Structure formats: structure tokens, C-alpha cells
Amino acid sequence: MSLWQYANPVKFLNLSGKVLPTLSVLTVICLVTGMYWGYFLTPDDYKQGSTVKIIYIHVPSALIAINAWFMMLVAALIWLIRRHHVSALAAKAASHVGVVMTLIALITGAFWGQPMWGTWWAWDPRLTSFLILFLFYLGYIALWSAIEDPDTAADLTSVLCIVGSVFAVLSRYAVNFWNQGLHQGATLSLDKEENISDVFYFPLLFCIAGFVLLFLVLTLVGTRAEIRNRRARALVAREKG
């Protein structure tokens, strides 16, 4: 028994098929609880008014956007080192979720920034690095779709993901170099004195859990679809051949 047995597509499909219904239900429960609690049962912030509630979408989506890239990086390394196809396909599926999450974080951020900062967009380090992350996602997805041979595509995108990670981190610190920017610092840290108020914190935790589960569900569904897609193509090729 080890984790690697799920590198076998059949075993992966079996397990993910069994887990998916439970995960989906949990996702819905978490998201509904978090959103309802957040949007209807919490007070308005004394300074930000009701715009503070954007936090329930903005923070979780931003969190997923970054961590999806990390997951892709790990999956890329696993693919390059151990050549498990499921890993490469999971990275592909995660990239699609990740790019949407990045876009959601950028757009909700703009909606939040307009009333609070008086501007939709500022060349603030955090905003800028998220925009760069979005461009990296676009390039990654474009490269996947541009190459026909699946193994070559998996190899090339994996290398791009690794090189891109280095440059993404570099860009993050390069834009930091400009100025401190408008975006507030971290307020969800576990070890800091001054954090977000508990009133907003607990529903936010539900929303974060819901988004993480949503990411897992979507990635699993995407990976399963990719595996089946490849099987279908193999069948077609065999019929013709």
C-alpha cells in the first residue's frame, strides 16, 4: 500500500469515483454555510461597510489561485521524475481551475478596490504579481493546447511550470521593489496579534474550506475527464489502425 498505486489510472478512477460524491456534498455544505453566514448573518464593517463581504470570495479564490500553481509544480515534478500520466493530467486540470480562480480574485479585488481605494486597479505589488500569475497560467494552458503529442505536451508544460515558478517568485520580489502599495498585509496569520475580527473569521474559514474542496472536486473531475478523453482517443486510433 502506498500513494503511488493511484498512479494507475484505473485505480485512480475507482478511488476518485468513490470519493467524489462525498466531496461534492461537503463542498456544497461548506460553501452554502460560509456564504450564507458571511452574507446574511455578519454585521457590516465599521470602516468598509458592506464591501467587506467581498472577502468571502476574494480571499479563498486568491488562496486557491496560488496553491493551484504549487500543486501543478509538484505534479510536474512527479511527472518528470516518475512518469505517472495521471500526475501530468492532474496538473492540466488544475491549471484550468487555477486560471479561473486568478481571474475571480482579480475581478473581485477590482470591485473591492473601487469603493475602498477609489480605483479599480493600482500597480500595487500584490495586484501586479497576481496579474503576472494570470499571464503564466495563460501561457501554460496555451502551450498544452498547442502541442498535439500528449507526452511531449506534458514534458514541455512541466518544464515551463518549473521555470515559470522560479520567475513568478522572482517577479513577486521584483515588484515589491517598487513600493509598499495599497493592498493590506496579511490578517489571517495564526501567530499574529492583530488579525481579522472573529465575526468575519469563522464564516471565512468555511468559505476557504469550501473553495479548497471545490478546487479538489473540479480538479478530480477534470483529471477523470482527461483520462477518459485519452482512452477514447486511444480506442479511435486502434479502430483506424
Added chain:
Amino acid sequence: MIALLIRDLRLALRAGGGFGLSLAFFLIVVVLVPFGVGPEMALLSKIAPGILWVGALLACLLSLDRIFALDFEDGSLDLLATAPLPLEGVVMIKAVAHWITTGLPLVIAAPFLGVLLGLPTQGYVWIVVSLALGTPALSVIGTFGGALTVGIKRGGLLLSLLVLPLYVPTLIFGAELARRGVLGMDTTTPILMLGGITCAVGALLPFASAAVLKINLR
């Protein structure tokens, strides 16, 4: 290695389009900006370092797809891959050749174009220094992009999409260095960062490019 370098340079010179095209493109970009933002010299001289950097970056981008594509089509890339010279070395030579045919002319031309933009006199040195330090990184990163897209027909647009985000750190520190130099501010940090990026990229990225080329030649 030197033979390969000379061959590449000769090809770029005689086949045309190497030196001249990027330079002309650089000139046009720089000339177009005043048409776009208006002819006020005060404004232009303020944004001149940025314009020169973005122009150099775009001019560099223009010639990236020919680094490997021509050799890939006529099969000489396969020969190079099976030659005793390690592929990492080939990649490095290609980057150097690209820099000599594209980056170096841009570095030399930049001060003259700076005149058009009303660049302050003390800025000429810094534009040259920042471009001379930064453009090698652009060439090396570009070779990586070229290696990624070598097997793709009409991969030019995809190449730009892949390479431009990778250019961000170089551009930020390069333009920052030029800007600070023009304003007479302290330039130590950006100069060290830019040099660091160029050295790190030159040392590490050829391995990634060679790996990618091997995948594409499989």
C-alpha cells in the same frame, strides 16, 4: 563551439534580417511613442528609459523564433544534438549569437534614440549600462522560449505569450536601473539585481532549454 558561433553569426549576417530588422523595429517603436503620447519633451524625457527598455525587449522578441526554427527545419539541429558538443553548450552559443546580432546593436543604438526622446545627458551612460547588463538575460530567456516552441508551426504568437511573463523581472530591474541613473539616484541595488538575474539565468536556464530541446527532438 567557436565554429558554431561563427557559423550562426555568418548566417544571420548573410541571410539578412538579423541585425537590420530588429534595429529598424526598435527605431520604429521609439519613434511611434511620441506620436502616441504627444511631443512634449518634458514628458518624453521622463518616460524615455522605460520606452527604450520596452522597445529593446520587443525588438529582442521579434527575432526569437528564428533561433532554432531554421535549424530545426533543415535538420541541422538534429546534427547539433548528436554532435559531441553538449546540447547545453549549443543552446548557450545560440543565445550568445542572438545577443550579438540583436542585443548588442540595440545597446549601441539606444543612446542615439535617447536623443529623439530628450533623454537627459547623464542618462546615456545608464541606458547603455542597463541594456548591456540586461539584454543577455533577454537572449537567454528567449532561447528557452524558442526551444519550447520549436516543434510548433506558427508558434510565434505562443512564443511571445510564453516569454513575455518571463521577461518581467529583467524589465523591472533594467528599467529601474536606467530610471534611477537618469535621475541621479543610487543605483547599487538594481545594478546588483540585474547583474544577478543575468548571471543566474545564463548559468541555469541553458540546462532547461537543452532538456526542452531534447524533448522536442525526440
